[in-house]
Amino acid sequence: MNRTLRIGTRGSALALAQTGHVADALRAAGAEIEIVTVSTPGDRSSAPIAEIGIGVFTSALRDALADGEVDIAVHSYKDLPTAPDPRLSLAAVPPREDPRDALVARDGLTLGELPAGAKVGTGSPRRAAQLEALGLGLDVVPLRGNVDSRIRRVADGELDAVVLARAGIFRLGRTAEITETLEPIQMLPAPAQGALAVECRVDDVDTEHLLQSTLDDSASRAAVAAERAMLAALEAGCSAPVGALADVVEDLDDNGAVVLRLSLRGVVAAADGDLFRASATGDLTAAEELGRALAAELLDLSGSAAVRPAGRS
Numbered sequence: 001m002n003r004t005l006r007i008g009t010r011g012s013a014l015a016l017a018q019t020g021h022v023a024d025a026l027r028a029a030g031a032e033i034e035i036v037t038v039s040t041p042g043d044r045s046s047a048p049i050a051e052i053g054i055g056v057f058t059s060a061l062r063d064a065l066a067d068g069e070v071d072i073a074v075h076s077y078k079d080l081p082t083a084p085d086p087r088l089s090l091a092a093v094p095p096r097e098d099p100r101d102a103l104v105a106r107d108g109l110t111l112g113e114l115p116a117g118a119k120v121g122t123g124s125p126r127r128a129a130q131l132e133a134l135g136l137g138l139d140v141v142p143l144r145g146n147v148d149s150r151i152r153r154v155a156d157g158e159l160d161a162v163v164l165a166r167a168g169i170f171r172l173g174r175t176a177e178i179t180e181t182l183e184p185i186q187m188l189p190a191p192a193q194g195a196l197a198v199e200c201r202v203d204d205v206d207t208e209h210l211l212q213s214t215l216d217d218s219a220s221r222a223a224v225a226a227e228r229a230m231l232a233a234l235e236a237g238c239s240a241p242v243g244a245l246a247d248v249v250e251d252l253d254d255n256g257a258v259v260l261r262l263s264l265r266g267v268v269a270a271a272d273g274d275l276f277r278a279s280a281t282g283d284l285t286a287a288e289e290l291g292r293a294l295a296a297e298l299l300d301l302s303g304s305a306a307v308r309p310a311g312r313s
């Protein structure tokens with residue numbers, strides 16, 4: 001392939017770091033790459049994500065890709081709407097980073113060491129519900145902005161701590177500032193957290209093949225597919241905050257041979273703060289069925305309790 005491929009990205013430090021890694025991998029495979037920054041309404045607004053809606057960070061980039069302004073788009077997978085975009089192919093899910101959430105607190109504190117009444121910033125209803133459910137008496141305060149500005153609120157002494165995706169902090173080279181990585185039992189991550197989605201136009205088969213063969217990791221793809229199928233099925237049935245995490249685990253088949261399976265955990269927060277949890281295991285090749293089955297179980301458990309206003313991330 002001898003044309004230059006233009007990769008579209010948002011202009012945030014995190015987006016540029018993510019796109020830089022994808023560009024490096026493609027260049028190492030012999031491709032000519034140019035990086036094009038696309039501004040999105042999400043970058044220009046400071047309103048809470050729950051108000052401006054899902055897709056604010058990704059739809060301008062997808063339009064630029066569909067319109068031929070760029071040839072490849074790199075997204076944080078968790079920021080993508082669950083509805084597929086028929087104009088585009090999700091050509092690659094690169095190996096996923098650590099999907100867990102992380103605490104950045106003053107004075108090196110962990111969650112358990114924060115005093116009652118400590119101000120913990122997060123803009124995510126999923127994180128807020130799980131923080132409150134810990135029963136530590138934390139004062140959860142709304143927060144938005146890029147990773148850098150959120151961490152700065154702690155350094156400035158305005159907040160005692162913030163909760164962020166570990167992957168974002170890692171990609172910015174700032175893991176030294178993490179004071180605790182939160183275990184999924186306390187804080188189940190957002191579906192697809194830590195994963196990237198690399199898209200091209202659906203009719204651009206050369207680029208699709210290059211992305212797939214250079215970047216795609218089938219285990220990451222399957223794990224994320226299960227989590228996102230769970231989210232999509234829940235969105236159809238309720239609008240509560242959702243956490244999901246699939247791990248690829250080794251199991252034995254009927255003949256005693258080692259097979260890889262998916263172990264999926266899910267959590268839904270009800271309006272009254274109750275959390276509903278469920279887990280299930282299934283075949284790596286049936287990730288979406290597993291996600292849908294777990295969503296059905298969670299809907300059953302939570303019933304009409306899961307009516308808190310929508311929110312993701």
Ligand SMILES: NCc1[nH]cc(CCC(=O)O)c1CC(=O)O
Binds near residue numbers: 079166168
């Ligand atoms: N919603 C913003 C967003 N989208 C992706 C990441 C981090 C990287 C990732 O999850 O892959 C973040 C920041 C955060 O949640 O702390």
